[in-house]
Amino acid sequence: MAGFNSVRSLVDSEIDSGQSHYSTFRKSPTQVTTVGIWFDLALSPGNPAPFYYASAPYESVAMSRSANGGLNHGHPVTPSKKHLRKMMILTNSATPTPMNIKVCDYLMYYPFIDESLDGEEQLMINTATLPRYTDGAGVQMMAVVVAGHASGLTQTFTVNYTNQDGVSGRTSRTVRLNNQFVNGTIITSALATADCNGPFIPLQSGDSGVRSIEGLTMVGSDVGLMTLVLVKPIAQLSIRGLDAPVEVDYLKDFSHLPEIKDDAYLNLIGCPNGSLSGVSLHGEILTSWG
Amino acid sequence: MGFTSMDDLIDKVSTDGQFKRIDWNKLFLPTTAAVAGEWHCLVKGTGEPATGSIYNSGTNLAFQAASETLANSGSIQHGGNVSPATKHILNASAFTAAATVAPCILMLVDLLGWYRVTSVTTTTAQATDNTVTLPRYTNGAGVQAFMWNTNTTAMGAATPNLSLGYTNSAGTASRATPTTLPIGKTAAANGLILYSGTGLGKYGPFMPLQSGDSGIRSVQTIQNSTSYVSGEYAVGLCKPLLTLPITTLGVAAERDLVNQLPSMPQIVDGACLVWLMYSGANTPTNSSLYGHLDIGWS
Numbered sequence: 001m002a003g004f005n006s007v008r009s010l011v012d013s014e015i016d017s018g019q020s021h022y023s024t025f026r027k028s029p030t031q032v033t034t035v036g037i038w039f040d041l042a043l044s045p046g047n048p049a050p051f052y053y054a055s056a057p058y059e060s061v062a063m064s065r066s067a068n069g070g071l072n073h074g075h076p077v078t079p080s081k082k083h084l085r086k087m088m089i090l091t092n093s094a095t096p097t098p099m100n101i102k103v104c105d106y107l108m109y110y111p112f113i114d115e116s117l118d119g120e121e122q123l124m125i126n127t128a129t130l131p132r133y134t135d136g137a138g139v140q141m142m143a144v145v146v147a148g149h150a151s152g153l154t155q156t157f158t159v160n161y162t163n164q165d166g167v168s169g170r171t172s173r174t175v176r177l178n179n180q181f182v183n184g185t186i187i188t189s190a191l192a193t194a195d196c197n198g199p200f201i202p203l204q205s206g207d208s209g210v211r212s213i214e215g216l217t218m219v220g221s222d223v224g225l226m227t228l229v230l231v232k233p234i235a236q237l238s239i240r241g242l243d244a245p246v247e248v249d250y251l252k253d254f255s256h257l258p259e260i261k262d263d264a265y266l267n268l269i270g271c272p273n274g275s276l277s278g279v280s281l282h283g284e285i286l287t288s289w290g
Numbered sequence: 291m292g293f294t295s296m297d298d299l300i301d302k303v304s305t306d307g308q309f310k311r312i313d314w315n316k317l318f319l320p321t322t323a324a325v326a327g328e329w330h331c332l333v334k335g336t337g338e339p340a341t342g343s344i345y346n347s348g349t350n351l352a353f354q355a356a357s358e359t360l361a362n363s364g365s366i367q368h369g370g371n372v373s374p375a376t377k378h379i380l381n382a383s384a385f386t387a388a389a390t391v392a393p394c395i396l397m398l399v400d401l402l403g404w405y406r407v408t409s410v411t412t413t414t415a416q417a418t419d420n421t422v423t424l425p426r427y428t429n430g431a432g433v434q435a436f437m438w439n440t441n442t443t444a445m446g447a448a449t450p451n452l453s454l455g456y457t458n459s460a461g462t463a464s465r466a467t468p469t470t471l472p473i474g475k476t477a478a479a480n481g482l483i484l485y486s487g488t489g490l491g492k493y494g495p496f497m498p499l500q501s502g503d504s505g506i507r508s509v510q511t512i513q514n515s516t517s518y519v520s521g522e523y524a525v526g527l528c529k530p531l532l533t534l535p536i537t538t539l540g541v542a543a544e545r546d547l548v549n550q551l552p553s554m555p556q557i558v559d560g561a562c563l564v565w566l567m568y569s570g571a572n573t574p575t576n577s578s579l580y581g582h583l584d585i586g587w588s
Contacts, residue, residue: 010551011551011552017432017459018431018432020432020504022533024395024495026326026327026570046327047492049488049490074499075498075501075502075503077501077502088533092393242538243537243541244537245543247535249550249551252550252551280326280393280570280571282568282570
């Protein structure tokens with residue numbers, strides 16, 4: 001059976017069979033960010049190379065490690081199962097700390113949604129379907145700035161989607177565009193602002209995930225474009241300060257080894273306590289399979 | 291053998307004296323500053339242990355085994371063989387006296403051997419000589435490959451794709467580096483792991499393996515897709531043992547390896563212990579690094 005059935009099997013896989021993969025990453029955002037607004041580090045320079053969600057407007061595109069890059073967690077391992085074993089991250093600047101970080105499996109995106117169309121539902125084109133977590137359970141939506149708006153806090157929108165049970169016509173809660181305009185901003189997050197929440201768009205009551213997005217309706221008009229990204233959050237860690245790396249052993253520290261699906265596109269989103277401009281984030285990712 | 295319990299560990303290292311503290315210091319490579327995001331093999335840096343100068347000698351494309359006792363290997367001297375006992379790292383630390391070195395990550399590896407490549411203008415897959423085989427971890431499980439400039443002089447001006455044909459740890463031959471291939475840096479300096487850095491085709495620190503593989507038993511072919519013009523490099527095979535992230539000038543990165551999981555990495559008899567380094571900042575030449583290893587055996 002794939003996976004680890006004991007601590008011993010994990011250790012044997014890593015030590016005796018060498019079934020682990022180690023890689024480093026480096027993200028160097030250039031964007032000026034503000035406290036409490038989540039930011040998508042997939043758009044930041046470094047290694048892995050940035051990814052800009054550039055393709056035909058409204059048309060869904062599936063994401064994968066082999067096609068799009070992301071954190072290098074190693075090759076597919078089926079029939080084994082791969083798990084996130086350890087992560088480390090550190091920074092060269094105290095400015096953005098403390099900073100919560102989520103590791104997400106980026107599944108699919110809908111690019112270049114227009115923020116100028118007041119009251120008119122913009123329909124998505126579902127050419128691609130979810131490549132992993134195909135029923136949508138636990139899959140979340142995040143709205144990422146890809147061309148900045150001009151006047152924040154004046155617009156809201158809702159998303160029409162199909163939930164994890166395949167029920168269509170579901171409507172997200174109303175969310176508000178924040179007042180941070182740089183590319184990579186998760187546009188619905190902000191501190192102490194009505195209708196702004198965490199990184200993900202709140203779903204209709206009773207839903208636990210998103211299988212596909214059918215449309216988005218803006219209320220209010222402005223310039224700007226956003227991309228809706230479907231992600232599966234798989235792990236979390238927090239940088240507390242400049243003077244110590246954050247090291248997480250997901251077995252010892254969380255008693256849970258997040259699974260990484262074959263060919264998953266992994267990247268990070270973060271909620272800084274200050275600007276990320278000119279900050280370097282360095283880290284390690286260790287995966288194991290068995 | 292090995293420690294059978296915490297009591298046994300305490301007894302061995304205290305009562306029986308089966309314990310050794312090894313202090314080391316290493317200067318970053320002497321010829322060219324590192325760029326943030328790059329990995330280097332520090333074996334040719336000066337310090338204690340002394341410079342490892344052997345890696346640009348020997349027959350082109352032939353595998354040569356490395357060990358603690360190999361002259362000019364640059365290995366940390368960890369006290370010789372202890373078989374039938376087994377030797378383990380209990381604690382480790384590293385720190386720097388230069389603010390320009392932090393942040394960085396140090397990785398301790400057992401360098402098992404290397405293929406010297408002097409025919410760097412050849413663009414076809416070059417067959418290797420595997421008369422000598424892996425001296426440790428002989429099935430190749432967990433053994434990784436890295437390609438680095440072993441010369442004082444830089445590589446030529448070129449950015450070739452780099453690839454290996456190898457036999458994996460299950461003994462399956464004709465395995466290959468998958469796409470996207472690692473890309474060598476132009477004018478790669480002394481010690482640089484050629485394909486490390488930032489951008490497409492950059493990996494760190496090890497060559498990617500074919501899907502399903504977890505290690506390399508031997509390398510059959512080595513290829514740079516275009517001429518590297520001049521210089522030479524080596525393909526090293528190693529077993530990673532531990533990593534130490536340094537964040538700040540003067541603050542020691544300390545690792546208690548007894549309480550981690552898996553715990554107490556083993557130093558196999560003959561292990562050639564050398565450091566690889568990831569630069570989080572542009573690292574000046576000859577930057578100083580210090581640290582220690584506590585080891586015990588039973």
